[in-house]
Amino acid sequence: xxxxxxxxxxxxxxxxxxxxxxxxxxxxxxxxxxxxxxxxxxxxxxxxxxxxxxxxxxxxxxxxxxxxxxxxxxxxxxxxxxxxxxxxxxxxxxxxxxxxxxxxxxxxxxxxxxxxxxxxxxxxxxxxxxxxxxxxxxxxxxxxxxxxxxxxxxxxxxxxxxxxxxxxxxxxxxxxxxxxxxxxxxxxxxxxxxxxxxxxxxxxxxxxxxxxxxxxxxxxxxxxxxxxxxxxxxxxxxxxxxxxxxxxxxxxxxxxxxxxxxxxxxxxxxxxxxxxxxxxxxxxxxxxxxxxxxxxxxxxxxxxxxxxxxxxxxxxxxxxxxxxxxxxxxxxxxxxxxxxxxxxxxxxxxxxxxxxxxxxxxxxxxxxxxxxxxxxxxxxxxxxxxxxxxxxxxxxxxxxxxxxxxxxxxxxxxxxxxxxxxxxxxxxxxxxxxxxxxxxxxxxxxxxxxxx
Numbered sequence: 001x002x003x004x005x006x007x008x009x010x011x012x013x014x015x016x017x018x019x020x021x022x023x024x025x026x027x028x029x030x031x032x033x034x035x036x037x038x039x040x041x042x043x044x045x046x047x048x049x050x051x052x053x054x055x056x057x058x059x060x061x062x063x064x065x066x067x068x069x070x071x072x073x074x075x076x077x078x079x080x081x082x083x084x085x086x087x088x089x090x091x092x093x094x095x096x097x098x099x100x101x102x103x104x105x106x107x108x109x110x111x112x113x114x115x116x117x118x119x120x121x122x123x124x125x126x127x128x129x130x131x132x133x134x135x136x137x138x139x140x141x142x143x144x145x146x147x148x149x150x151x152x153x154x155x156x157x158x159x160x161x162x163x164x165x166x167x168x169x170x171x172x173x174x175x176x177x178x179x180x181x182x183x184x185x186x187x188x189x190x191x192x193x194x195x196x197x198x199x200x201x202x203x204x205x206x207x208x209x210x211x212x213x214x215x216x217x218x219x220x221x222x223x224x225x226x227x228x229x230x231x232x233x234x235x236x237x238x239x240x241x242x243x244x245x246x247x248x249x250x251x252x253x254x255x256x257x258x259x260x261x262x263x264x265x266x267x268x269x270x271x272x273x274x275x276x277x278x279x280x281x282x283x284x285x286x287x288x289x290x291x292x293x294x295x296x297x298x299x300x301x302x303x304x305x306x307x308x309x310x311x312x313x314x315x316x317x318x319x320x321x322x323x324x325x326x327x328x329x330x331x332x333x334x335x336x337x338x339x340x341x342x343x344x345x346x347x348x349x350x351x352x353x354x355x356x357x358x359x360x361x362x363x364x365x366x367x368x369x370x371x372x373x374x375x376x377x378x379x380x381x382x383x384x385x386x387x388x389x390x391x392x393x394x395x396x397x398x399x400x401x402x403x404x405x406x407x408x409x410x411x412x413x414x415x416x417x418x419x420x421x422x423x424x425x426x427x428x429x430x431x432x433x434x435x436x437x438x439x440x441x442x443x444x445x446x447x448x449x450x451x452x
Contacts, residue, residue, distance in 0.1 A: 080102050080103060080141070080142075080143065082099065084143060084170070085099050085102070085143070085170060086099070087170055087171055089170070089171040089172070091164065091169040091170075091171050091172045092169060092170055092171060093164050093168060093169055093204075093385075094168045094169070094170060094176065095385065095388075095389045096389070097213075097388050097389045097392060098168060098176070098202060098213060098214065101200065101202075101213075101214040101333070102142060102176075102200070102214075104200075104333070105200065106200075106216065106332060106333075107138055107198050107199065107200070107216045107316060108138060108139075110345035111340070111343055111344050111345050112332075112340075112343060113320040113324055113326065113332065113343050114216050114316045114317065114320055114332060115345070116320075116343060116345065116347065116348055117255075117316050117319050117320050117323070117348070118138070118198055118218065118316060119345070119348075120254070120255065120348050121196070121218060121251065121255075122136060122196065124250070124251050124254045124255075125196065125220075125247075125251075128250060128254060133194065134194045134195055134196050134220070134222075135192050135194060135195040135196070136195070136196050136198075137183070137187070137195060137196070137197045137198070137199075138197070138198040138199060139199075140183050140197065140199055142176055142177050142199060142200055142201070142202065143170060143174060143175075143176060143177075144174070144175060144176075144177045144182045144183075145173055145174055145175075146162075146172075146173055146174065146175055147173075148177075148182045148183070148185065148186065149167075149175050149177055149178055149179075149182040150162055152182075152184070152185035152186075152298070152301070152302075153181045153182070153184060153185065153269060153270040153298065154269045154270050154295055154297060154298065155269050155270075156269065159269070161178060164204075165204060165379050165381050165382065166178075166203060166204055166205075166381065167202075167203065167204065168202050168203075168204065168213075176201075176202035177199070177201050177202065178201055178202065178203050179201055179217055179219075179313065180197045180198065180199050180201060180217045180218065180219035180313065181219055181270060181311070181313060183197050183199075183219070184197075184219065184221060184270070184298065184311065185298060185301065185302045186302075187221070188221070188223070188298070188299070188302035188303070188304055188309075189302045189303055191303075192221075193222070193223040194221070194222050194223070195220070195221055196218060196219065196220050197218065197219040197220075198216065198217070198218045198219075198316070199216065199217065200214055200215070200216055201214070201215060201216065201217050202214050203215075204381045204382075204384070204385055205381065205384065206380060206381070206384055206398070207384045207387065207388060207395055207396075207397050207398040208396075208397045208399070209327060209328050209329060209396070209397070210318075210321070210329055211329065212317070212329045212330065212332075212333075213385070213388065214333075215315060215316075215317045215329075216315070216316040216317060217313055217314065217315055217316065218313065218314050218316060219311065219312070219313050220247075220311065220312045220313075221294070221309055221310070221311045222240075222243065222244075222247070222309060222310050222311075223299070223304060223307050223308070223309040224236060224239055224240055224243075224307060224308045224309065225307060226306060226307070229308065236307070236308030237293050237308055239308065240293045240294075240308045240309060240310045241273065241293055241310070243310065244291055244292075244293070244310035244312070245263065245275075247310075248277055248289065248291060248312060249261055249277075252277060252279055252288060254350070255288075255319065255323065255350070255351075256279055256281055256288075256323075256350070256351050256352075257350045257351035257353075259279045259280055259281055259351075260279065260280040261277060261278065261279050261280075262277075262278050262280075262285070263275050263276075263277060263278075264276045264277075264278055264287075266290060266292070268290060268292055269295075270292075270294065270295055270298060270311065271291065271292025271293055271294055271295060271310075271311060272292060272293060272295055273292055273293055274290070274291070274292035275290070275291055275292055276289070276290050276291075277289050277290075277291065281322065286322060288314065288318070288319065288322075289312055289313065289314035290312065290313055290314075291310065291311060291312035291313070292310070292311065292312075293308065293309070293310055294308070294309040294310065294311050296308075317329055317332060320332070322352070323348075323351075323352035323355075324343075324352060324355060324356060324357045325352065325356040325357050326357045327359070328396075328423065330393045330396075330423060331357075331423060333393060334393075334423055334424065336360075336423065336424050338360040339357075339360075339423075342357055342358060362421075363421060363422055363423070363424075363425060363426050363427070364421070364426065365396065365419050365420065365421040366419070366420040366421065366427050366429070366432045367417060367418070367419055367420075368417070368418045368420065368432065368436045368439075369401070369415055369416070369417050369418075370415070370416055370418065370436075370439070370440060370443070370451070371402075371413060371414070371415040371451070371452040372413070372414060372415075372443065372449040372450060372451045372452055373411045373412065373413055373449060373450040373452065374411075374412045374413070374414055374449060375447060375448040375449050375450070376448075377446070377447050377448050377449075378414075378447050378448075378449055380400070382447060383398065383416065383443070383447065384398050386439065386442050386443065386446060386447065387418060387439055389442075390435055390438045390439050390442065391418075391420060391435050391439070393422075393423075394420050394421070394422055394427065394432075394435070395418060395419070395420060396419040396420065396421040397417075397418070397419045398416055398417070398418050398419075399416065399417050399419075400414060400415070400416055401415050401416065401417045402414070402415035403415070413452065418436070418439070420432050420435070
């Protein structure tokens with residue numbers, strides 16, 4: 001949600017803006033995940049490739065009160081409408097704040113930092129990785145089935161990522177994709193053996209400078225035939241691991257220059273063995289991607305029995321923040337020309353040399369604390385979703401600063417500090433007071449907490 005949208009919303013209750021009041025009502029009514037999955041969880045999803053988080057559509061097209069063209073197909077665009085996303089189902093927990101992100105497709109904009117990084121990676125696989133042509137998909141629809149998002153990539157039935165506390169559900173069988181791996185099995189079934197998938201993904205998460213509920217990932221897959229590992233004189237799994245590491249070490253050098261690298265054993269449901277690649281960059285070790293040899297069951301179930309494959313996943317925001325020295329993930333969604341004018345197609349230089357983002361004046365923050373007795377409906381993700389739904393990108397962070405348990409009454413008290421700060425202008429006390437009043441009322445109504 002653009003900061004400017006919610007700034008005018010701050011005083012909706014005083015101005016009598018009925019449409020805006022309906023929007024906030026829609027947002028807060030979808031904060032708490034409904035249905036049998038509803039549990040109070042504070043765990044965060046971590047076992048995904050690319051873990052962290054190009055059409056400049058007009059404000060009219062981005063309006064939540066009109067159908068949104070998602071530009072999901074480069075030749076025949078798919079249409080994502082409110083009717084598709086906001087269905088009358090108790091599992092639905094998508095908010096207007098999230099719907100407004102759909103269809104912006106920053107990865108398709110060649111002058112956006114994410115589009116620039118995507119192009120650099122595409123160029124590497126086209127020109128530097130001597131392994132044939134990789135098919136590229138960056139226009140696949142972000143609404144997928146739970147089978148695609150979870151089952152076909154072997155996510156366990158009790159994995160925390162399946163909970164509505166972590167995932168946006170349209171209905172009990174449909175979600176906003178949590179990762180680009182959701183398209184892996186279907187593309188394999190279509191006969192693709194070498195491909196890259198880029199797209200926007202969605203996860204309910206905390207609010208800080210490096211986490212955002214909508215971000216962009218890239219998935220890469222390479223399938224090997226038996227004749228290939230026989231010619232190499234090794235097993236299929238050995239060839240897949242060797243070629244995986246060769247490809248990704250080359251990609252890291254292509255992006256970061258001559259850096260020290262190390263492989264760390266990891267766990268992902270869809271690969272075995274699994275690895276994370278870390279680089280030593282600017283004096284510290286940084287994780288840049290996750291990868292591994294694809295689980296045989298995924299290949300067998302997609303018509304590729306007897307073959308082997310590797311797969312990797314990475315977060316475009318994470319790479320762009322490191323290479324361009326961008327400190328606030330919200331900036332990827334701004335239309336402020338002080339940000340957008342600093343990036344042009346073709347500006348990338350290996351290691352980020354000479355292309356650092358020049359920060360413009362930072363406006364003062366406005367801090368608001370809220371203390372409350374927690375309820376069964378409370379979780380940090382639910383609170384952050386509520387706060388984002390009201391404050392949009394005016395919210396810089398939402399952090400737990402105090403917690404204590406009153407054993408006499410059997411209650412737990414939390415105090416969260418919400419930091420409001422715009423990247424584009426100074427905020428007024430009046431508008432933030434209005435937002436905070438709305439947050440507090442929504443906490444009582446939707447999270448059923450007792451304010452202190």
